[in-house]
Amino acid sequence: MIPDFVAVGHVTLDRTAGVVRPGGAAYYAAITAHRLGLRVGVLTSFGPDFPADALPPGVEIINLPSDRTTIYELKPLPSGRQLTLRARAEDLEASRLPAEWRAAPLALLCPIVNEVDPAFAAAFPDASVGADAQGWLRRRGPGGAVTPQEWEDAGLVLPHLQLLVVSDE
Numbered sequence: 688m689i690p691d692f693v694a695v696g697h698v699t700l701d702r703t704a705g706v707v708r709p710g711g712a713a714y715y716a717a718i719t720a721h722r723l724g725l726r727v728g729v730l731t732s733f734g735p736d737f738p739a740d741a742l743p744p745g746v747e748i749i750n751l752p753s754d755r756t757t758i759y760e761l762k763p764l765p766s767g768r769q770l771t772l773r774a775r776a777e778d779l780e781a782s783r784l785p786a787e788w789r790a791a792p793l794a795l796l797c798p799i800v801n802e803v804d805p806a807f808a809a810a811f812p813d814a815s816v817g818a819d820a821q822g823w824l825r826r827r828g829p830g831g832a833v834t835p836q837e838w839e840d841a842g843l844v845l846p847h848l849q850l851l852v853v854s855d856e
Contacts, residue, residue, distance in 0.1 A: 688747060689790050690728035692720040693814075695807050696797030696822065697757040697776050698731050698741070704763075709741040711757070712797035712819045720793075721746050728788050732776035732802070733757070749785070753777040757800055759833075770825075770833035772800060781806035796844070798822025805840040808847035817850030824853070 696713035717729045721743050729742065732751040742748060753776035762769040781804045794811040796803050796818040803823075808816060820838065828834040845851070 688726060688728075689787050690747065691725040691791065692716075692793040692795070693728045693730065693784075693788050693791045693811070694720070694795050694797055695730045695779060695784075695803055696819075697779075697799050697802050698729070698733055698737060699757045699759055699799065700737065702758065702760045702773070709738060710759070711799050712795075712821070713799075714742070716795050716797060716819075717742060717746050725793075728791065730779060730784060730788070732779060734776060749783070751777050751779060751783060757802075759799075760831075771831045772827045772833055773831055775800055775827070776802070778802050778804070779807075780804045781810045784810050795819065795850075801826065805843040808844040811847075815849045816847055817852065818844060818848055819852040820844075821852075821854065 694713040694716040698714040699711035701710035717727050720727045728747045730749045732753045733756040734753045737756040755774040757776045758773040760771040779802050794814045794816045796807050799822040823838045825833050826836040
């Protein structure tokens with residue numbers, strides 16, 4: 688199947704105030720595209736702790752298996768939120784993208800922890816490609832604290848995009 692929409696990035700388990708739920712930009716993008724009636728493919732990496740039924744039936748998932756799922760702890764603060772990375776799944780390499788998925792008309796790169804190979808931006812030659820750059824703009828610091836970083840590979844990604852999403856968080 689050639690998807691109408693491909694999301695590339697980690698799905699996560701997000702912990703907030705003792706509650707754990709699925710998350711990540713790739714997760715939310717896939718659900719939204721599916722609800723809009725698109726054929727959806729997700730290239731991700733997660734472990735056995737990620738709930739198998741979190742994504743709707745009909746969403747095609749390519750999971751690059753990992754011993755663990757990416758886990759974020761989110762702590763609300765008056766000025767926003769504090770993110771702590773507790774676990775990280777495997778990197779996503781563009782060479783793992785199926786040939787037929789490269790023909791998708793829409794693609795969204797959804798890095799959340801610098802796991803998405805910048806080469807994905809050029810992997811969809813005829814698509815409208817977007818990126819939610821958050822995962823290229825942050826890193827894991829001491830104790831898992833998430834801190835800002837410069838986007839060193841921006842020059843490899845930006846020329847291929849039609850959409851870029853960033854925030855000040």
